[in-house]
Amino acid sequence: MRVLFAAPTRLWDDWAPALQAACPEIKLCRKGAPESFDALIYAPGYPEDGTPLDFSAFVNARLVQSLWAGVERIVTNSSLTQPLCRMVDPGLAQGMVEYCTGWTMRAHLGMDLYPQDGIWRQGQTPPLATERRVTVLGMGELGSAVAGTLSDLGFAVTGWSQSGRPVAGIEVLAQNRLGEALSRADILICLLPDTPATRDLLDASRLALLPKGATLINAGRGTLIDETALLAALEQDRPGHAVLDVFKTEPLPPDHPFWSHPRITVTPHIAAETRPATAARIAAENLRRAMRGETLLHLVDPARGY
Secondary structure (H helix, E strand, C coil): CEEEEECCHHHHHHHHHHHHHHCCCCEEECCCCHHHCCEEEECCCCCCCCCCCCHHHCCCCCCEEECCCCCHHHHCCCCCCCCEECCCCHHHHHHHHHHHHHHHHHHHHCHHHCCCCCCCCCCCCCCCHHHCEEEEECCCHHHHHHHHHHHHCCCEEEEECCCCCCECCEEEECHHHHHHHHHCCCEEEECCCCCCCCCCCECHHHHCCCCCCCEEEECCCHHHECHHHHHHHHHCCCCCEEEECCCCCCCCCCCCHHHHCCCEEECCCCCCCCCHHHHHHHHHHHHHHHHHCCCCCCECCCCCCC
């Protein structure tokens, strides 16, 4: 099976050995005639001259395997007709759980209430986790993992997704109950994908539904939040603080008001990273399934965008 590594050159040294070790029966290439390839391993940024990739030239390709979990920059390519699979990497899920749990605990325990200035601030004891309500928007692989971990720690966790698909041990509200999900959120964690239905989902009217002093953690997509509305909402203490890892423009411009806002913490899109050592095994399984004509893992629905 001939596979084109259709990804930026900087990724080759890390990914090629991992992919070849996970699936030694493939011939992994960096170039060649499009019709000679049976599958593509793809990441946005290829070709590196900035032109969109013409997927229609790959007439024999049975699979386009994304290296990343987000596929919003791929499904919008009108030349794509091949099956597209997103990456669901156990290492990425663990990283997202650790990021969201860490910032949730920081907000829950009030770790920023204790400056080292010689003042004894006894009397600011936080409630127990059982008294703190957490809402997770987006209950896919990542959201379910985060919600399950926080529930195990004792937090009162509510999930929300457009489908309302059940998740063991978590109450999941469906699309028409978004307002209820927001009103429960002492801590709101956003892990939704970027789709037409989720862009600017958290606008002024929805941010106003948050409890006063809530913490917002966005590690999903920057497009989920109306940035102007968020700046105004922070002045109303709904939310009281925002931890933002993703943005509409990345890298976040140095003069962006988020950098200097006292109620915003910026992290540089580091919540979760796809790790070649674990992700290559997922790609290898899909390559084998494509070779055998079997059902592919994590197949993207173009109509939904994920």
